[in-house]
Amino acid sequence: MSRSGLRSLRWAACAGAAVLVTGGLLAACGGSSGSSNSSGGNQNTGSSGRIVDTTPPAKGSLSSITWDLPSGEPTTLDYVKSADYSPDLMVSNMCDYLLRLTPSFGIQPGLATSYHYTNPTTLVFDIRKGVKFWDGHTLTATDVAYSMLRNMNPKDAPVNGAYYSLVKSITATGPYTVTVSFKSPDELFVKEMSTIAGAVAEKSYLEKKGSSFGTASGGVMCTGPYELKQWSPGNQIVLQANPNYWDPAYKPKIKTITVKFIVDASTLTSALLSGQIDGAYGVPSTSYSELKTASAGTLYFGPSLVITELAPTTTSGPIGNIKIREALSMALDRAAIVKVVYDGAATPNAALTPATAWDPAAKSVYEAAYAKLTSGKYNLAEAKKLVASVPNHSQPITLALLAGDQAELALATAVQQAASSIGLNIKLDEMQPLAFSNAFFVPSYRKGIDMLVDEGYLDVPDPLDYLGLWFPKGAIFDYTNYNNATVNTDLARAIGTYNPAQRASLITAAQAIYMNDYIVIPVVNPYEALFLNHSITGATASFAYIYEPSLAMLGSAK
Amino acid sequence: MTLGLVGNRLVSFAVTLFVASVVIYGALYLAPGDPATLLAGGHATPSVIASIARQEHLNQPFVVRYWDWLAGVLHGNLGESFLYKQPVASLIGGRVLNTVFLVVYASILIIVGGVALGLLAALRRRTGVVITVGTSIGLATPSFVAAIILITIFAVNLKWFPVFGAGTGFAGRLSHLTLPAIALALSWLAYTAQLTRAAVHEELGKEHVETAHSRGIKQRRVVSRHVVRNAMIPITTVSGLTVAGLIAGDVVVEQAFGINGLGSFLVQSALDKDFASVQAVALILVTAFVVINVIVDLWSLVLDPRLRARAA
Numbered sequence: 001m002s003r004s005g006l007r008s009l010r011w012a013a014c015a016g017a018a019v020l021v022t023g024g025l026l027a028a029c030g031g032s033s034g035s036s037n038s039s040g041g042n043q044n045t046g047s048s049g050r051i052v053d054t055t056p057p058a059k060g061s062l063s064s065i066t067w068d069l070p071s072g073e074p075t076t077l078d079y080v081k082s083a084d085y086s087p088d089l090m091v092s093n094m095c096d097y098l099l100r101l102t103p104s105f106g107i108q109p110g111l112a113t114s115y116h117y118t119n120p121t122t123l124v125f126d127i128r129k130g131v132k133f134w135d136g137h138t139l140t141a142t143d144v145a146y147s148m149l150r151n152m153n154p155k156d157a158p159v160n161g162a163y164y165s166l167v168k169s170i171t172a173t174g175p176y177t178v179t180v181s182f183k184s185p186d187e188l189f190v191k192e193m194s195t196i197a198g199a200v201a202e203k204s205y206l207e208k209k210g211s212s213f214g215t216a217s218g219g220v221m222c223t224g225p226y227e228l229k230q231w232s233p234g235n236q237i238v239l240q241a242n243p244n245y246w247d248p249a250y251k252p253k254i255k256t257i258t259v260k261f262i263v264d265a266s267t268l269t270s271a272l273l274s275g276q277i278d279g280a281y282g283v284p285s286t287s288y289s290e291l292k293t294a295s296a297g298t299l300y301f302g303p304s305l306v307i308t309e310l311a312p313t314t315t316s317g318p319i320g321n322i323k324i325r326e327a328l329s330m331a332l333d334r335a336a337i338v339k340v341v342y343d344g345a346a347t348p349n350a351a352l353t354p355a356t357a358w359d360p361a362a363k364s365v366y367e368a369a370y371a372k373l374t375s376g377k378y379n380l381a382e383a384k385k386l387v388a389s390v391p392n393h394s395q396p397i398t399l400a401l402l403a404g405d406q407a408e409l410a411l412a413t414a415v416q417q418a419a420s421s422i423g424l425n426i427k428l429d430e431m432q433p434l435a436f437s438n439a440f441f442v443p444s445y446r447k448g449i450d451m452l453v454d455e456g457y458l459d460v461p462d463p464l465d466y467l468g469l470w471f472p473k474g475a476i477f478d479y480t481n482y483n484n485a486t487v488n489t490d491l492a493r494a495i496g497t498y499n500p501a502q503r504a505s506l507i508t509a510a511q512a513i514y515m516n517d518y519i520v521i522p523v524v525n526p527y528e529a530l531f532l533n534h535s536i537t538g539a540t541a542s543f544a545y546i547y548e549p550s551l552a553m554l555g556s557a558k
Numbered sequence: 559m560t561l562g563l564v565g566n567r568l569v570s571f572a573v574t575l576f577v578a579s580v581v582i583y584g585a586l587y588l589a590p591g592d593p594a595t596l597l598a599g600g601h602a603t604p605s606v607i608a609s610i611a612r613q614e615h616l617n618q619p620f621v622v623r624y625w626d627w628l629a630g631v632l633h634g635n636l637g638e639s640f641l642y643k644q645p646v647a648s649l650i651g652g653r654v655l656n657t658v659f660l661v662v663y664a665s666i667l668i669i670v671g672g673v674a675l676g677l678l679a680a681l682r683r684r685t686g687v688v689i690t691v692g693t694s695i696g697l698a699t700p701s702f703v704a705a706i707i708l709i710t711i712f713a714v715n716l717k718w719f720p721v722f723g724a725g726t727g728f729a730g731r732l733s734h735l736t737l738p739a740i741a742l743a744l745s746w747l748a749y750t751a752q753l754t755r756a757a758v759h760e761e762l763g764k765e766h767v768e769t770a771h772s773r774g775i776k777q778r779r780v781v782s783r784h785v786v787r788n789a790m791i792p793i794t795t796v797s798g799l800t801v802a803g804l805i806a807g808d809v810v811v812e813q814a815f816g817i818n819g820l821g822s823f824l825v826q827s828a829l830d831k832d833f834a835s836v837q838a839v840a841l842i843l844v845t846a847f848v849v850i851n852v853i854v855d856l857w858s859l860v861l862d863p864r865l866r867a868r869a870a
Contacts, residue, residue: 072826075641081597157610159598215643233642233649234818235724262722262816266706271721271816274714433829434591441595441602476603 051301051527053103058538058555064256065536067551068280070268073234073261078214079199080150080158085282088196088546090237090259095201095222098125098144099194101547103540105305105356105461107194111144111223112178120185120498121168125193127176131246133202134227141172146203148178162468163192166495185496187503188468191460195547225252225552236260239551253538253555272296278533279554281545285407288343288529297533301345302541304528305458307354307466308346310399310415310451310521313439313479318390318424319397319450320480325518327386330379331418338524341410346526350376351515352470353463354525360461362504369508375515375522383422396427400439401453403430408453411523441476451521452479459547463507464495470519471510482519486510571848578844579837580624586828586836587620593831596641614640627837637834639827646838650820654842656724657819659731661808663739664746665801672747673793676754680762681781689751696748701807704741705814712737722816738815742807746800753796757789764788791862798854802847 074087082091100110112125131139150156151164158164166186173179182189192198205213205221212218216231223246226239237259241252260277262268265284271277272287275296283291283299291299310328318324334348347355350373358366387393399415401408412428419426429449431439438445439452446452456477458465469476471491473483487510494506528543537557540550594611595602611617615626630637636646679689713721725734761767762785770780809821816822820839827835859865 075596076643083598154609157597157606157613159602159606161606162603212643217644217648232652233644234653234823260723260816264813264816267709267722267814267816270709270714274717274721276721432590434589434593434596434831438590438592438595441598441604441607442592445590445592 051303053302053542053544054540054553055298055300055530055532055537056557058253058536058553059558060556061253062255062536062556064258065254065278065533065554066258066260066276068260068262068268068271068277070263070265070280070282070284072263074237076214077220077228077231077237078156079147079196079201080156080160081214082196083159085546086261089281089550090239091196091199091220092224092547093226093239093549093551094220094224094228095199096131096224096549097194097196097198097547098200099190099198101194101460101544103302103542103544103548105303105542105544107191107460110194110198111139111200112193115190117498120496121182123180123182123190124173125178125180127178128246129176131223132244133205133221133223134242135202135205135221137202137204139200139202139223141174141176141178143203144178144200145170145172146206147200148180148198150206151197160192160195160197163189163195163197185498187498188460188462188464188495191462192465195459197459225250225549226257229256234261245552250549250552252552254536254551257551257554272531272533275533275535278536279531279539281528281530281550283529283531285342285529288345291531294531297531300530300532300541301527302530302543302545303356304526304543305354305356305461306526306528306543307349307352307456307458308411308523308526309349309352309454309456310523311454311477311479312451312518312520313446314450315480317397317450318393318395321390321392322518323386323390324393324424325521326375327383327422328415328419328424329375329518329521330377330383330386331422331424332415332521332523333378333418334376334523335378337411337414341407341414342524342526345529346524348376349522349525351511351522352520353458353466353511356525357458357461357463357466359500359504361500365501365504365508369504369511372512373515375518380422387423393423394425396425397450398427398429398448399451399453400429400431400436400449402436403432408455412453415523443479446479454520457543463511464491464503467491467507467510468495471514480519482514482517484513484517487513567852571845574848575841575844579628579841582840583624583627583833583837584620586831586833587623589831591831592616593640596830616640623833627834631837631841636838639832639835641830641832641835646834649823649835650838650842653819653823656731656735656817657808657812657821659724660735660738660742660811660817660819661801661804663732663735664743664804667739667743668747668750668800668804669797671743672750672797673754675747675751676793677758677781677786679751679755680758686755690755693748693751696744697752699744701741701744701810702814704744705738705811708737708741709815724817724819735817738811738817741814742804742811746804746807750793750797750800754789754793757792758785761785761789787861791858794857794861795854798850798857802850805843805846 069086071085074090076082076087077090079091079095082088096111098110098112100108102108111128111131113128115123115125117123127141127144133139148170151158151161152167166182166184168181168183170178170180202221209218214220216233220228225242225245227242229240230238239257239259241255245251262271265286268280269287269290272291273294273296288299312319312325314320338344338346338348351370399412401412416426416428435445439449456466470478472488473481490506490510494503497503497506528541530539530541532539535557536554538553538555540548540553594607594616597610598606627637638645639649642649675689679686709721712718719737720734723734725731767780767784770784809825812819812821813825820842824836824839
């Protein structure tokens with residue numbers, strides 16, 4: 001998935017990314033356990049340098065809080081049409097998924113109590129008994145199968161259908177059993193069931209509402225910890241605690257959450273500072289410096305599956321030449337970019353996928369392969385030599401970015417300076433939001449552009465989640481008709497390989513090739529940013545917040 | 559005013575609306591960007607985008623789409639937002655009141671405050687200097703700057719007013735919209751004050767005023783009957799136009815204060831190329847603009863007998 005291609009990007013590309021911690025301290029505002037009890041402004045620095053998965057656990061209940069969605073009002077609350085921060089956060093707190101993504105990116109049972117493969121192409125889910133929809137109806141396998149199949153029905157205009165591309169059929173094979181059969185083995189599918197692609201809604205309600213499901217007037221009907229009480233367009237969404245929620249670990253502690261849609265960075269910052277808004281994920285990076293010293297609350301940073309990269313979009317001109325791409329990558333002092341542009345709240349990245357996406361069961365394989373990559377090495381002298389060997393190197397290279405996005409502009413400017421120091425001539429093209437988002441998906445909008453500032457993210461910790469969008473030739477983000485037979489075969493085999501270590505070998509073998517071809521110029525893996533008022537705590541701080549019912553963890557800090 | 563004049567007005571109003579709708583629709587049509595990707599989200603494969611464009615009729619030619627829209631409007635149907643899948647009328651309904659409240663509130667501040675300050679500046683020399691300096695600063699302060707200053711002082715630090723939102727009910731709106739109204743009104747208020755001061759100054763030097771003075775008429779009466787009444791003619795015209803201008807300034811202020819009104823909705827809809835929503839809001843704004851101008855004209859007739867004679 002690409003952040004830059006999304007609606008949210010118009011407001012804050014590095015939402016949850018860049019940090020303005022003065023002096024280059026590593027995330028001086030990251031809070032840690034116990035920090036929220038101290039008063040004044042020093043609790044933030046008291047936990048400096050800490051990146052946390054979750055905020056300190058909630059201590060009690062509250063009647064109401066006000067939340068904000070910095071990416072703006074969702075256009076839909078229908079899970080099959082949601083692929084952006086705002087709708088995903090809302091849906092994840094209202095609708096349960098088959099599996100549950102934890103703050104540390106682990107995967108646990110959700111509406112499915114367990115799953116097993118009867119053979120490599122048949123996956124069986126055992127559906128939890130006794131779960132009720134908000135209207136009191138009991139959840140059955142029929143609801144689950146029906147909800148899943150909507151991801152494959154063009155009539156429902158599904159946006160997450162890519163995860164279902166290898167699915168042959170989905171059937172309720174018993175009152176509490178759902179069987180998925182695949183055209184060929186698919187190791188990724190089951191993981192995606194912990195994301196919005198695994199959401200379950202009530203079949204009868206879906207049938208009754210038709211295309212109005214998920215709109216302000218049609219509403220939703222799910223089993224999740226929060227019920228949709230009201231959606232008044234342009235004004236707010238009101239969530240109300242589901243008193244009969246099945247999972248004690250996520251039983252909501254706050255009765256009513258009013259969700260606002262403030263996107264203006266300075267208005268949101270003022271609202272957070274004054275306590276009128278109690279919390280928000282993805283707070284604008286331009287506000288970090290103010291928020292980290294706020295007496296009203298704490299700014300937390302968490303690990304993320306986000307990557308910031310430069311995506312070449314042409315096969316001609318200087319950037320069409322591998323040597324120039326290699327030189328540009330070599331000219332980037334990523335450690336300095338982390339300090340200056342992200343003020344410490346990011347990790348340098350040398351690959352197409354972030355280290356946070358490595359499968360824990362095969363970490364050593366990924367680590368060893370990553371260490372061998374040359375794409376992250378900083379070497380100005382070598383870069384200059386490479387550039388000089390290419391005759392047309394002084395032709396202008398157009399780098400497109402989102403107009404009005406200060407964080408992206410800072411990064412693009414840093415890249416421009418680095419390029420100029422080795423004899424490359426980068427021109428910045430600040431594009432209007434809609435045209436910029438189109439550039440990621442529609443070839444005609446990439447005319448005249450040589451590279452895009454790209455902020456992508458993975459839904460689950462598995463490199464294939466993102467690689468599937470880049471390979472093989474013709475994939476959504478394959479802008480340069482990249483076609484390497486070994487990469488294609490390795491990745492095609494990887495998706496069918498259930499053994500983590502074997503899969504990691506295949507993925508890293510492909511990685512060595514495509515990174516050597518510099519199909520992308522990786523920059524960093526930025527952190528997620530969450531602000532919470534001192535009165536509340538408990539929410540997930542990591543990027544897993546978009547799929548976990550993260551608001552259900554919130555409660556009073558005292 | 560004769561019937562002919564009213565008829566003329568109505569015809570020119572209809573023509574204005576039609577031309578505005580064509581121009582706005584056309585501009586939006588030509589603006590870069592394919593809104594189908596907004597619905598397609600992060601996995602916008604060409605086939606997903608194409609199927610969405612087909613479903614939403616986004617790929618039809620300009621004339622067809624415009625005609626569909628116009629036919630709907632003539633039947634009283636403003637259309638549906640392709641993004642929110644809601645009738646535009648319902649999306650606008652909740653927002654109109656916020657914007658009307660804000661614009662009326664700011665207009666009152668401009669007219670009452672501007673005229674009062676201007677009179678004071680013209681009639682009291684010492685206070686006049688202070689007011690002139692103050693209004694010069696006000697005149698040079700863009701509303702988004704005023705918004706940031708007002709929020710920082712009165713909402714974040716003093717906590718007298720809320721930071722954002724429009725509130726509900728009269729009292730709620732009054733407290734929520736006070737800072738936005740001030741931010742919106744500030745430069746226009748300053749302008750009206752300076753204009754009033756100049757107009758009153760001019761009238762004060764005129765023969766009929768001197769004559770009135772020489773006849774021993776009390777200063778208060780001279781000011782109210784002879785000076786202000788005549789000075790009111792340019793003031794009315796200009797303040798009427800400024801109120802119409804508020805409709806444009808409202809867009810900025812609504813964004814800055816996170817107010818759910820027509821202005822912020824217009825900006826968002828234009829960015830998303832949500833045709834039906836943009837058209838509906840734009841037509842409302844054009845209508846408001848025309849209506850305010852008519853009111854200003856009528857009020858001028860009331861104030862100025864010479865215009866009345868000419869109209870007859």
